[in-house]
Amino acid sequence: MTANAPLNGVNLDALAELGENGRKDRSTTKFSFAVSGSWDGGSKMTATTGSAHMGGFHDTARAGRFTMTSDEPIPLGSDAGPNPVEYVLQALAACYTVGLATTAAQRGIALDSYTIDIDGDVDLAAFFGVDETVTPGLTQIRAAITATSSNADRQQLEDLVAEVERTSTVRYTLAHPVEVITHLK
Numbered sequence: 001m002t003a004n005a006p007l008n009g010v011n012l013d014a015l016a017e018l019g020e021n022g023r024k025d026r027s028t029t030k031f032s033f034a035v036s037g038s039w040d041g042g043s044k045m046t047a048t049t050g051s052a053h054m055g056g057f058h059d060t061a062r063a064g065r066f067t068m069t070s071d072e073p074i075p076l077g078s079d080a081g082p083n084p085v086e087y088v089l090q091a092l093a094a095c096y097t098v099g100l101a102t103t104a105a106q107r108g109i110a111l112d113s114y115t116i117d118i119d120g121d122v123d124l125a126a127f128f129g130v131d132e133t134v135t136p137g138l139t140q141i142r143a144a145i146t147a148t149s150s151n152a153d154r155q156q157l158e159d160l161v162a163e164v165e166r167t168s169t170v171r172y173t174l175a176h177p178v179e180v181i182t183h184l185k
Contacts, residue, residue, distance in 0.1 A: 010105035018055070028055040035068070043077030045070050085138065089118045092170045096143065099164035109152040109160060117144045141174065 004012040022029040034050030051063040069081035093116045104111050120141040125131040147157050165171060
């Protein structure tokens with residue numbers, strides 16, 4: 001097999017190998033990620049990545065490798081980091097970015113530039129005890145993508161965005177109910 005030059009920073013050979021492995025053994029497509037966090041007073045929390053199970057392998061090197069700090073803007077917190085909703089929006093932006101770069105590379109589309117702006121609406125009336133009937137989550141998220149390519153037309157870019165929207169793990173998680181199990185240790 002001849003090595004493909006990376007397109008959009010994506011190793012197409014590795015991607016093809018992962019896909020082939022997944023067709024042979026579905027356990028290689030199953031991943032599990034974790035974070036552990038501790039309260040730093042007020043609304044501030046520091047979390048680190050945990051070990052991960054990726055494609056049948058246990059990666060203990062990820063445990064503690066990355067640190068994330070969250071907080072709330074003043075007056076709810078000390079504004080020492082993004083708030084949890086901003087992390088949700090960033091997670092969607094990051095997932096779209098992975099999908100766009102990878103899917104474009106698979107399709108032979110060279111991305112010249114790419115930006116994404118995401119915003120979302122939330123009503124905190126239930127949190128503040130103002131109205132318990134108000135849904136406490138995000139009610140709408142809007143993503144605006146700007147992408148340019150020297151070898152793809154607008155329709156190809158629109159098809160690319162539609163495919164990324166269809167296959168985004170984070171978008172799917174946000175748009176569909178997911179079981180969340182919480183317990184006190």
